Amino acid sequence: MRGLLACATLARRAGAAASGAGRRHLAGAAEAAEAELKKTALYDFHVAHGGKMVPFAGWSMPIQYKDSIMDSTLNCRANGSLFDVSHMCGLSLHGSQAIPFLETLVVADVAALKDGTGSLTVFTNEKGGAIDDSVVTKVTDKHVYLVVNAGCRDKDLAHIGAHMEAFNKKGGDVKWHIHDERSLLALQGPLAAPTLQLLTKEDLSKMYFSDFKMIDINGSACFLTRTGYTGEDGFEISVPSENALDLAKALLEKSEGKVRLTGLGARDSLRLEAGLCLYGNDMEQHTTPVEAGLSWAIGKRRRAEGGFLGAEVILKQLKEGPKIRRVGIFSQGPPPRSHSAIVSGDGSGENIGEVTSGGFSPCLKKNIAMGYVKSGLHKAGTEFKVVVRGKSYDAVVTKMPFVPTKYYKAP
Template structure:
């Protein structure tokens, strides 16, 4: 049954309201419009003289994504000319009803236990993956990004799916779904792994920790939570029917990420455990500032040293407030998290990896356990393992470019003007003051320092294949 169109208001504005876009976009020759959906916040609309309209949609994505249309198609004109609002509003209503059905109604959005806390601290809430999440707070995106790199920031990541896997066959269960070597994990050691399908595509990326409490602790993406849970439940049922001992528990804890060079100093003041003995991708249960039963994992999505803290939901506000007592700690939202992960060369599911990309194409061969490669006993192994030697037709690479920032779907061309790939994520790097991106290109063009061009608004700009991460990562290891 067709969903009714969603009405939306359109009004002129002096700047984009997307949070991480600087106000100088409202320059002569550019019309900036603010589009407001009922109970779903603002969506910035930019129309420029190059006859390209860019729509920054903060709806389902974890960060804004640019989509491009010609002005003639939408009948939107630069400032000083009339804009037929009726046609514009009709098109927007069609888009929202057809493309973004799940997240437009405020009453359908989930809230983390920190929802009121975010609003009290000036969080700008946007729909993301069915949740109402802060895109930023009182500081600008740039300030928040740089503060994380120089000090530390606190992120609410409670929307992510946390699952416990119990039973004597829990490792057998997990290895039937992922590419990693779970059997060789030491107690309280974790690894980044991938759910794959029989065609070799990536269903999701996740962190699996083998705990000393005789269960696996799994953290996976909010946007994939429904399919991830269905995948795990179905497989667990199949194994139980065959006599295996495995069962799942969705953990309703909140999840905080404290990221940046000051993060461990801040946390150490509130725990008795020596965090110097907790290396990257290791985990421990401890009291944190008086909150018992928190699982602290030294990991994150920024490239910085830091931790993720799984905390009982009823105590998470208390813990967040206590962490904020340290002046080095700022709150940060989705906008900073996205630019930080891109500088660190980390994939965003749905943009940079999905069920049509293999781990080899995605330059994630390192996630494949050596024993698992030899046994070829994970989903899609018959396709994935041969690609390691044969090399795929295209692969994920980093790019730096001149000219305007490059965004998702930007075309990548060789020096003869032939299309050789597509950008999957891109932004101006706050740290490097350069345009950075990642995307998929034909393998013969994937060598570092290969000169290419990117097409932005019907103009070509120089680009260079660049080694990732774009900025050095600071993951903590014990020497």
């Protein structure tokens, strides 16, 4: 029996994403591993600021600080948030064939990206399922920069490494560098750009969503990407780890306290409100990018040519339509959570899908969720029920994002 405080949803998710182990055993597994948890360069800073540290994908990360998750979420959208996301894995591929190599593993048309721009992409397996999602940036023709999920790091690196070895054996020219010498900070919200502008000479007004630059920020050589995981305008800043603490302090100071340290709890609320997938919940090994609603990330040339793992399955789904689709859901009653059943609203109780993420939206003050339903039942306005602890509650499909996104796009 779970007790009152014996449930940390996010930590469970992290465990689930990392190991796929049974839910009931995860708390115990997390505790056993606590001693071996990795710490980011900002660990002491988090603790000094009241961060509640929890195990997350093998790292000790702040789930929240002194502010509640509700307040943190609202403050990100009203002012700004600073997240330590150094647990995520930055990776560079170098070499004359870095792009052709990467394209054998992902669905994006990397070659077509302009230098210094990026896109969300998906690493696929032979069955067309998602190994991970990732933001990929074409730095130059010979350099690609990627950030992959912390919980997927080991399997991603094993996957990429094995394919790279085979590729190079056939005369390919690709090398990788894993950026363990760097930390990653996410600065998000309406004050992100004005705050960051105070720490760099680069004109950020000319840098748009998905743009990437290697520039000096606060006196250190950073990789700057205009991207994020909140639906707000913002940046992810890869900074040498020895400079991470100074940069974090400077960002908070320059915002005059309006940008606040924000933990993984609010990060999850924010990404859910923005309709963004959490790998391990909303996308898994058996989910294709088409089912996940990420067909837009499959480049036009890639649709014609294929050439990535599982292309047959994915191209067929693009043509014929997938059997299940990811949808956004509003529901009554208690907030649905991952694995809540979705059943027909006609009284038959027929199982038609499953919730993969859900919660109470701090901004909308109502329940939001995403999940997978049979194709045909995915259109906005379709009514069905979600089952929470044995009771059925009214639910309706709605378009995502739940909260409008505010990306800074080129005019």
